[in-house]
Amino acid sequence: MLVLALGLLSEAAKIGTSSIKPLKINLSERIPHMLDLVQRTHLPAAELPAAKDSYNTSLSSGMPLSTLQSLQKEWIASFSWEKEQESINRYHHFTVEIEGQDVHFIRELSQDPKAIPIILLHGWPGSFLEMLPLIDLLTLNEPAATGSERTSFNVVVPSLPGFGLSSPAPDNWTIPxxxxxxxxxxxEVLGYQTYAVHGTDWGCAVAYGLYGQFNTTVQAAHLNFLPFFPLNSEQLAALNITLSVEEEDDEQRFLDWQGAGFGYFIEQATKPNTIGLALYDNPMGQLAWIAEKFILWSDPRRGTGPSVLTDNEILRHVSLYYLTQSLVSSVYMYAQNLDGFATEYTKAKTNAPLLYSSFKYNVGFWPKTLVEEVGNLVYYKFHEFGGHFPALDNPPALADDIRMIGKYWHN
Structure with missing residues (x-):
């Protein structure tokens, strides 16, 4: 690991990037304050009669009191940021200044000299932590089912501006x-002439921007979410798109989310400062706001194989947001990109291969015919297990789909 880190620094020096710095994450200083606030937070003794008991339905009124109480107890009794931090630091972290922005990123190299460079992009309420389960899977040099020899990757995982250890985005900062x-x-920093990209949630918007805007360097893209608003049943019918019975279930799940789960988006897009400041020094508030999304948007079998989206995983995400004081800056991505998820479908200006994975419990659904409208779709696969966070919900399946890039990689 040390050899790879030194190799990165040497490579950076060669291309004149003197501002790149290795980073060891140490956020322990604020842990006592965080846990003190968690312990001193008094929750209601009982759920309000009006609150729904069923959490995994479109009629859910939000985070159940019992779930929040359970997470609070686990945060106090068994969660260890020091242990999580040690695990996180086994990867090579760096920061670099680009256009006045401090960009945090992980870079892990494969031993395969033919490895494909790839950048993995998270969304909200994810973070770079969301992509960690993919790193070991993608850097391994294993033969793919397709017989492709180019199945290993040199992996780069940045934090989006305003998230985690990357600096807040300035005013008028957009997805492009x-x-x-x-x-x-x-x-310029890492010296790759060409590379592939994977993105989810807001990361899919950045990935799609890279796919179309930088079409001489981005030679393949894999997505599991699109930066285009999903269509309702009437819109699909108007385009003569007929769904299978299984696809109708996925479409209904999107419609349920659109009707009962979209309020957070409007709040963060129109009043990011209000929600950000309200939760700024409120770890239990951040837990309620963030954990609701992780739980409701994921496969209901979360935490059981192959899912690694356990309560502990949720707690370390929330801890990262709180300890880096980045919740308020992260939600500004919504307000700064009001058209980040377009209503008009357009095709990217590139012939590079586009690969897409659809997971049953995702909050958005795009049938194959729609995905074909936005890029050179060469691969589309549906997975019964997984939701909005497939790198946590079903990392082996997502990694296998990303590795299919090797079949279409021609550089």
């Missing part, structure tokens, strides 16, 4: 701006 600095990261 993030795409531009991430292309700089891959080409």
């Amino acid at each position: 701006d993030t795409a531009r600095i991430f292309n700089t990261l891959m080409t």
Whole structure:
């Protein structure tokens, strides 16, 4: 691991990037304050009669009191940030200044000299932590079912601007701006002439921007979410798109989310400062706001194999948001990108292969015919297990789909 880190620094020096710095994450200083606030937070003794008991339905009124109480107890009694931090630090972390922005990223190299460079992009309420289960899977040099020899990757995982250890985005910062600095990261900082990209949630918008805007360097893209608003049943019918019985279930899940689960989006898009400041020094508030999404948007079998989306995983995400004081800056991505998820479908200006994975419990659903409208779709696969966070919900399946890039990689 140390050899790889030194190799990265040497490579950076060669291309004149003197500001790149190795980073060891140490956020322990604020742990006592955080846990003190968690312990001193008094929750109601009983659920309100009006609150729904059923959490995994579209009629849910939000985070159940019993779930929040259970997470609070686990946070106090058994969660260890020091242990999690040690695990996180086994990866190679760096920061670099690009266009005045401090960009945090992980870079892990495969031993395969033919490894494909790839950048993995998270969304909200995810973080770079969301992509960690993929790193070991993608850096391994294993033969794919397709027989492709190019199945291993050199993996780069940045934190989006305003998230975690990356600096807050300045005023008027948009998705194309993030795409531009991430292309700089891959080409000028890390020296890759070409690379692949994977993205989910807001990360899919950045990934799609890279796919179309930087079409000479991005040679393949894999997505499990699209930066286009899903269509309702009437819109699909108007396009003569007929869904299977299984797809109708997925479409209904999106419609339920659109009707009962979209309020957070409107709040963060229109009043990011209000929600951000209200939760700023409130770890239990951040837990309620963030954990609701992780639980409701994921496969209901979360935490059972192959899912690694346990309560502990949720707690370390929330701890990262709180300890880096980045919740308020993260939600500004919504307000700064009001058109980040377009209503009009357009095709990217590239012939590079586009691969797509659909997971049953995702909050958005796009049938194959729609995905074909936005890029050069060469691969589409549906998975029964998984939801909005497939790198946590079903990392082996997602990694296998990403590794299919090797079949279409021609550089």
